[in-house]
Amino acid sequence: MNLTTALLAAVCVLSFGLAHAHAEEKKEKPLRIKWESVEGIIQFNVQMKDAGGGIVLDRTVNTNYIDFVLPPGKYQIRIGAINKFEKTSFWTDWDEIEIRKSEKSKIFSNAYAANVGLTIRGGLAYSMILPNLNKKYNDSLLKFQYMAYVGSVGFNFGNSKYINANNVIKYMGIELDGSFCTFDDRYNPTFKSSLSQMTVGINLFFRTQLSIPLQFYLRLGGGAAYTYQKFTKYNIASLTPIPYQVGSIKSLDPYAKIGVSMEINFLYPLSLNIGVDYFNIFYQDETFMSMRYFVMLGVRI
Known part of the structure; x- marks a missing residue:
């Protein structure tokens, strides 16, 4: 033996x-x-x-x-x-x-799977265009082809085993985010246009540390927005509109944003993040302002 x-x-x-x-x-x-x-x-x-x-x-x-x-x-x-x-x-x-002691699994928990402090999210958003460009373009509409696709990777200082955060730092974190959205223009017999927009940026966020599986975020950030516009101009002198000019415009512009959201933690270590962001893109000679209402599913690592 x-x-x-x-x-x-x-x-x-x-x-x-x-x-x-x-x-x-x-x-x-x-x-x-x-x-x-x-x-x-x-x-x-x-x-x-x-x-x-x-x-x-x-x-x-x-x-x-x-x-x-x-x-x-x-x-x-x-x-x-x-x-x-x-x-x-x-x-x-x-x-x-x-x-080692193992804890009972909980349906609702604020814990991070590996105590790294990372949260990876992905989801959809509805974009509402604010004046003055709302006169030219429709909102993103409740259709998948016009919904914004959003995602983010966040690092929460207060939930990371690598940072000893015992003061205000434990309520803070940084976040990389990105989005892609397509807008359709309002009806105009002489001008037809579509707008595609992609954003990439970084945010500083403040997050509560409640004992219940419900947390709130305030985020401020900025980044770069790439906008691609395709347009066609029509001559309506005849019965049938005739396109006489087809073109496109590409633009890379800075943007700023501020937003709030609510996070529900469930099915350890998943989370549901619901919120709204205010975007201000400094687009060419005017500002492209919008409100983005999003829902994202995330995993905490």
Whole structure:
């Protein structure tokens, strides 16, 4: 019998037992390490020591397993085989094991899966154009071909294991975001146009740290907006409008934005982010202002 091999299997037994040793339980359930019986051996002496080398468990059992309770941490263990003459035939080498506590899974939780503090989101938005360009173009409409596709990657300082944020920093974070949207123009017999717009930018955001799975965001940011406009001018002197000029305009312009949103955390570690952003794109000789109402599904890492 190779007790060292049996000890390696014991780690799996520990993991199974620890799944039931929840932090919120008042009474901790014992853990069990089990190994195969050895012919001619009537007892086993089990010793465990902590990271500092101190013996925390020294017990003799008549079975091929031992039940015990120890706090989470890293330990070393060895087992001595006692024969019928009550002599120790041999000891295994010291093997390392680790005791960990697992928490009960929750449908609603603010926790991040790996405590990195990252949130990756993607979703759709409805863009409402503000004066004066709302006289030329329709809103993005509740149609998929005219909805804005939005996405973001955010880093929350207060939820990252890499940053010790104990002051106002824990409510802050940075975020990269992007979007793509197409607008159709209002009916005009002499002029037909379509507008495609792509934005990429960076935001500074402030996020609450409520104990409930509901958080609120305030974000300020800016970036670059690439706009591509296609147009056709028509001559309506005849019964049938005749196109006489077809062209396009490409433009790369800065933009600024401010927005608020509400985040609902559920099905650990997913989240639903609902909010609105005010965009001001400094487009050519006029400003392209819009309100963007978005819904994004995210995952917290």
